[in-house]
Amino acid sequence: MADEMKKPYNLKEVVANKPSRFTEGHRMCAGCGAPVVGRMVLRALHEEDHAVIANATGCMEVSTFIYPYTAWTDSFIHTAFECAGATCSGAEAAYKSMKKQGKLPQDKNTKFIAFGGDGGTYDIGLQSLSGAMERGHDMTYVCYDNGAYMNTGIQRSSATPKFSDTTTTPAGKVIPGKMQSRKDLTAIMVGHHLPYVAQSIAVGNFKDLYEKSEKAIYTEGPTFLNVLAPCPRGWGYPTDNLMNINKLAIDTCYWPLYEVVDGVYHITYKPAKKLPIEEFLRPQKRFKHMFAPGNEWMIEDFQKEVDRRWQELLDLEEMTNKQK
Amino acid sequence: MSIRERLSGNEAVATAMKQINPDVVAAFPITPSTEIPQYFSTFVANGAVDTEFVAVESEHSAMSACIGAQAAGARAMTATSANGLSLMWEMIYIASSLRLPIVMSLVNRAVSGPLNIHNDHSDAMGVRDAGWIMLFSENNQEAYDNTLMAHRIAEHKDVMLPLMVCQDGFITSHSIENIELEDDEFVKKFVGTYKPEHYLLNANEPMAVGPLDVQAYLFEHKAQQGEAMKNAKNVILEVSKEFEKLTGRKYGLFEEYKLDDAEVAIVCMNSTAGTTKYVVDALRAKGVKAGLLKVRVFRPFPGEEIAKALSHVKAVAVLDKSDSLNAIGGALFEDVTSSMFVQNVHVPTVNYVYGIGGRDTTADQIESVYSDLLEIAKAGKIDNPYRYLGLRKGDVK
Numbered sequence: 001m002a003d004e005m006k007k008p009y010n011l012k013e014v015v016a017n018k019p020s021r022f023t024e025g026h027r028m029c030a031g032c033g034a035p036v037v038g039r040m041v042l043r044a045l046h047e048e049d050h051a052v053i054a055n056a057t058g059c060m061e062v063s064t065f066i067y068p069y070t071a072w073t074d075s076f077i078h079t080a081f082e083c084a085g086a087t088c089s090g091a092e093a094a095y096k097s098m099k100k101q102g103k104l105p106q107d108k109n110t111k112f113i114a115f116g117g118d119g120g121t122y123d124i125g126l127q128s129l130s131g132a133m134e135r136g137h138d139m140t141y142v143c144y145d146n147g148a149y150m151n152t153g154i155q156r157s158s159a160t161p162k163f164s165d166t167t168t169t170p171a172g173k174v175i176p177g178k179m180q181s182r183k184d185l186t187a188i189m190v191g192h193h194l195p196y197v198a199q200s201i202a203v204g205n206f207k208d209l210y211e212k213s214e215k216a217i218y219t220e221g222p223t224f225l226n227v228l229a230p231c232p233r234g235w236g237y238p239t240d241n242l243m244n245i246n247k248l249a250i251d252t253c254y255w256p257l258y259e260v261v262d263g264v265y266h267i268t269y270k271p272a273k274k275l276p277i278e279e280f281l282r283p284q285k286r287f288k289h290m291f292a293p294g295n296e297w298m299i300e301d302f303q304k305e306v307d308r309r310w311q312e313l314l315d316l317e318e319m320t321n322k323q324k
Numbered sequence: 325m326s327i328r329e330r331l332s333g334n335e336a337v338a339t340a341m342k343q344i345n346p347d348v349v350a351a352f353p354i355t356p357s358t359e360i361p362q363y364f365s366t367f368v369a370n371g372a373v374d375t376e377f378v379a380v381e382s383e384h385s386a387m388s389a390c391i392g393a394q395a396a397g398a399r400a401m402t403a404t405s406a407n408g409l410s411l412m413w414e415m416i417y418i419a420s421s422l423r424l425p426i427v428m429s430l431v432n433r434a435v436s437g438p439l440n441i442h443n444d445h446s447d448a449m450g451v452r453d454a455g456w457i458m459l460f461s462e463n464n465q466e467a468y469d470n471t472l473m474a475h476r477i478a479e480h481k482d483v484m485l486p487l488m489v490c491q492d493g494f495i496t497s498h499s500i501e502n503i504e505l506e507d508d509e510f511v512k513k514f515v516g517t518y519k520p521e522h523y524l525l526n527a528n529e530p531m532a533v534g535p536l537d538v539q540a541y542l543f544e545h546k547a548q549q550g551e552a553m554k555n556a557k558n559v560i561l562e563v564s565k566e567f568e569k570l571t572g573r574k575y576g577l578f579e580e581y582k583l584d585d586a587e588v589a590i591v592c593m594n595s596t597a598g599t600t601k602y603v604v605d606a607l608r609a610k611g612v613k614a615g616l617l618k619v620r621v622f623r624p625f626p627g628e629e630i631a632k633a634l635s636h637v638k639a640v641a642v643l644d645k646s647d648s649l650n651a652i653g654g655a656l657f658e659d660v661t662s663s664m665f666v667q668n669v670h671v672p673t674v675n676y677v678y679g680i681g682g683r684d685t686t687a688d689q690i691e692s693v694y695s696d697l698l699e700i701a702k703a704g705k706i707d708n709p710y711r712y713l714g715l716r717k718g719d720v721k
Contacts, residue, residue, distance in 0.1 A: 050527035052396065067535035075524035078534035079391050079418050086385035089378060090350060090392025090400065095525055097347040097376040098398060108527050128388065131381030 011205040018043055019073075021051070026071035027063040031239025033229030033246065034060050034144045036202045037209070038115060041142050041225070042074070044213035050074065050110045052095075054088035056120030057081040059151040059231075060144065082124040085132035085141060088114040092137045111217050112139035118159035119149045122185050133192045133222040140216040143185065144229035154234040158183040161254075162305065163298050164286045166234070171289040176298065181305050189224040190260050196223040198259035198268075203246045208257055208268060215259070228255045236285020248280040253310040258317070265317040274310075277303045326504040326571065333496035336464040336503055337403070337429045337489070338363035340471035342373055343511035346427075347398035347518075350378035350389035352408060355441045356493035357431035360403035383408035387415035387426075394424040395533045397523030399475065401426070405493055406433035406447045413451065419486045420455030420549060422533055425478030426486040428456075429471065432594065432645075433493040434681045442682020443493040445593065445645040448622070449655045455549050457487040457556050458623040460593040462579075464501045466620075467491040469573055472506065475515050476563045482555040490622075492595040494682065506571060514570065553624045560621055577626035579618040580633055582608060586615025588697035589634060591660055592643035593619045596678075596685055603690040614694050619656065627663030634664065638701035640673040641693045643713070647677045653710050672700050678713035689714050 021042040028035040038060060045051055051074040055061040061078045064071040079087045092112045098104045114132075116125055121143040129141055148166050149155040155168040162181045165171040169178035189197045196219040198212040209227065216223040230237070230245045237245055249255040250269055254277060257269040278299055281287040290298040331339065338360050341349070349368075351361035361377075368377040378393075380386045386402050393400040404412065409430060419426050434440040435447050448458060457477060461467040470489040478487040491497055506514070522531050537545060557577065564575040581601050583589055590600050597618035607614040617633055619626075634640055642661070644654025652658070657675035664671065676693060679685045693713060700706055 050525075050530070052524045054392065062536045065532050065535045067537045067541050070532040070535070072532055073530060075526075075530040076532040077392060077395050077524060079388055079422075080414055083385060083388035083415070086380060086388035087392035089380075089385075090348065090389030090394075091396040091524055092392075093348045093350070093376040093378045093389065094393040094396035094398035094400070097374060098396075098525065101347070101374050103347075103397075104525055105527075110525060110527065127381060128385050131385055134381075135378065 014043060014210070018047060021045065021073045023071050023073060025069065027066065028059065029232060029239070031232035031237070031242045032059070033146065033202060033231065033242055034117070037142070037144045037227045037229050040202060040206050040209045041113065041213040044210055044217055045111060048109075050108060052077065052088070052091045052110055052112050054078070054084045054091065054112070054114040056084035056114070056116035056125055058117035058120050060115055060117065062151060081120050083128045084114040084116045084120060084125060085129035088112050088139050088141070089132040089135060089137040092139050112137070113217065114139060114141045116141070116143055117150070118143060118145040118147060119157045121145075122159045122183055123157050130192065133189065133194055133224065137222055138220055140223045140225060142225045142227060144227055146229045146231040146234060147182070148231070148234050150231045150234045159185065162302060163290055165289060166286070176289055176295065184309070186224075186226045189226070192222075193263065194223055195219050195221045195262055196259065199226045199255065199257055201228045201246050201250060201255055201257060203243065203250060212259060234286065236288070237283050241283060245283065248275065248283070251275045252277050252280040252306065254280050254306055256310060256313050258313060264320045265313070267313060267317050277306050326506060329503050329505050330500050331464060331503050332359070332498050332500050333464045333467050333491050334359035334431065334498065335363060336468040337471050337491070339505060340468050340511070341401055342367045343506070343508050344399070344401070344471070344475065344515050345373045345512070346375055346401045348376050348378060348390070348393035348400045349402065350380050350386045350393065350400065351402045351404070352380050352383045352386045354383065354405050354408040356433055356497045357403045357405040357408070357429065359497070360429055360431070383411040384415060387412040387419060390426045391415060391419050391422065391424060394426050395422060395524050397520050397525045399518040401428065403429040403431065405431045406435050409447045409451060410435055416451050416454045416456065418534070421545070423484040423549070423552070424486060425475065425484055427471070427474040427478055428486065428488040430488045430490045431493045431497045432490050440681040441493075443495050443645070444680050444682065448488070448490050449646040449648070452623060452655055455485060455553065456623060457483070457485055457553070458621070459487065459489050460620055460622055461489060461491040461496070462595055462597045462618060463496055464499070464503050465573070467496065468503060468505065469567065469571075469575065472511060472514065473563050473567055473575070475518070477556065477560050479518060480559045483552050483559050485549070485552050485556060490594065495595045504573070510570070514567070557621070557624050557626060575620060577621045577629055578633070579620060581616035581618065583615035583617055583633060585613060587613040587638045588694055588701055589615040589617055589637045590641050590643060590690070590693060591617045591619065591630070591634070591656065593622065593656065594645070596643060596645065599685060599687055600690050603687050603694065606687070607691070607694055612694065612698070625659050625663070627659065628667055630660060631664045631667035631669045634671055635669045637671055639697040640671050641697055642673060642675050643693070644675060644677050645679045647680060672704065672706050674700060674706050674709050674711060676711050676713040683714050685714055
């Protein structure tokens with residue numbers, strides 16, 4: 001496995017050789033980041049392996065499994081909003097038990113992957129996720145973070161960036177959008193001391209996402225992937241701008257790409273030139289009010305928080321690698 | 325060969341679970357059902373079962389994990405009480421809609437608030453429309469026997485519904501009684517292995533579970549659940565008959581205790597039936613024709629059969645160990661009386677809400693109900709059909 005990871009990744013080759021396990025026909029919006037994430041994560045599965053996918057209620061679920069049609073070629077289960085972690089852990093426990101008892105073929109592997117949006121992961125599903133990770137189930141939880149409750153119509157979540165104009169934090173005359181910074185869920189998951197935690201995004205040839213997905217899925221034990229997945233409706237960008245937004249998210253260090261392997265941090269992308277946060281904020285309507293005259297302080301405030309978190313990450317990388 | 329033992333209700337259920345040897349148990353501690361996962365985890369720790377025990381972080385996750393496990397192809401079990409069941413509530417409906425024959429031990433306790441850890445049936449009544457088969461147990465023996473029969477009923481191809489076995493918190497869950505256990509081999513053979521038709525872990529036939537089910541489909545899917553619930557009645561009777569043949573212990577949809585020639589009758593569930601039988605015997609000795617109808621199968625509700633069984637009496641009292649707070653009557657009362665109405669059975673029937681929050685229900689109180697019934701039978705009418713039994717006078721205005 002380790003050797004395989006080192007091989008250069010050629011997207012065209014992978015696409016040509018591996019059939020997509022998340023198929024066309026789903027109803028996700030054009031320009032949405034989530035299906036790209038779902039498809040790329042599943043592409044990291046070894047072809048001979050079967051997968052059980054648990055999905056929290058959200059955009060992804062209601063757009064991919066509308067009775068009697070499904071876009072998933074693997075086994076799939078959706079139960080409710082807050083319990084993809086627990087549902088997936090139950091399926092994994094069944095696998096462990098049945099395999100041990102000889103009730104399943106010994107030569108076939110099943111992998112367990114849960115998908116949840118930020119609402120179903122940072123907020124209502126946090127307990128269920130934390131429980132499943134702490135119990136050590138052999139599963140990968142993937143959060144596709146679009147920074148608000150998009151499925152119900154763009155309400156703020158604890159993943160919503162500060163000052164965002166959402167339907168429950170409207171940028172008004174007195175209160176200019178959401179007044180709190182976003183929760184750092186990846187750090188919380190690192191705090192669970194999991195064997196593998198990573199932050200990723202779909203950029204370029206998807207190498208980062210593909211490789212981290214493979215590591216997460218094929219590292220034994222509970223693993224967590226947090227993947228930024230922009231939403232054209234909630235963020236307010238033209239649908240063909242998705243990949244550009246993703247690129248700006250990492251070049252401004254708003255969404256750092258890194259992995260934590262057994263507690264050791266590796267920042268997997270350090271922009272040669274760290275762009276100012278305006279570059280990321282400006283193309284998005286949810287931040288439009290920040291560019292009104294007199295609101296310069298909001299951009300400064302935002303920049304300060306991005307810088308602080310980026311520095312913290314650099315420090316953690318240095319510290320944990322020194323300890324090693 | 326039956327084995328004579330002395331066990332508490334919780335021990336009896338845990339023993340049944342050990343003998344059933346389910347693939348997965350996911351549970352969270354809550355009084356008074358805590359002992360069940362506690363005993364069970366000892367079986368796991370000592371290698372007495374093949375089960376994966378998932379010590380979840382909440383009851384919501386307990387039911388979610390059971391759903392995940394059962395859908396994956398496993399036999400999954402859990403135990404809970406009161407607020408635990410309330411927290412599961414969302415998943416209770418999802419379990420039945422996915423047609424997963426999960427089996428739960430519900431040790432009945434008052435749902436908060438205010439907080440009270442003692443017995444009543446408010447937890448069970450909160451899920452009476454959730455599409456679960458609900459069996460009630462008078463004593464430890466019945467809790468054990470109902471658990472042994474549970475999978476045969478729930479997993480039957482005409483049913484495929486989750487099932488809960490109820491017993492009274494503390495009153496039976498923590499009381500040690502004589503019990504007849506069946507040996508492990510008997511249980512293994514009687515319960516059989518679970519062979520799901522479709523399951524997530526079948527790599528040869530991947531499946532998707534839990535869709536978005538829009539206007540064009542949900543109605544039919546709910547009606548299918550309803551049909552399965554109707555089918556459950558016959559399956560329960562078949563399984564109970566087979567169980568009786570093998571063990572000598574008889575079970576039906578309900579038990580009629582000295583009811584065939586009774587003039588006045590009480591309808592109740594769980595442990596109160598034991599107290600009522602004692603009172604019936606005492607009254608019979610005095611020449612009073614008292615009888616009892618003890619409901620075992622609350623869901624599916626055997627309305628037609630109950631109405632028929634009560635049709636010859638002169639007055640009926642339905643005892644509800646949960647107040648529906650609806651100014652009209654408890655859940656069991658509503659089911660019994662509407663069944664009687666539909667079956668054209670017109671017997672004066674009165675409702676007593678009793679035993680709330682573990683309030684002790686004495687033989688004297690039960691006797692007072694029969695006295696009331698004798699008066700009602702004589703008068704042929706009821707002044708106040710919605711009453712309390714054992715409520716302290718003066719505190720409620």
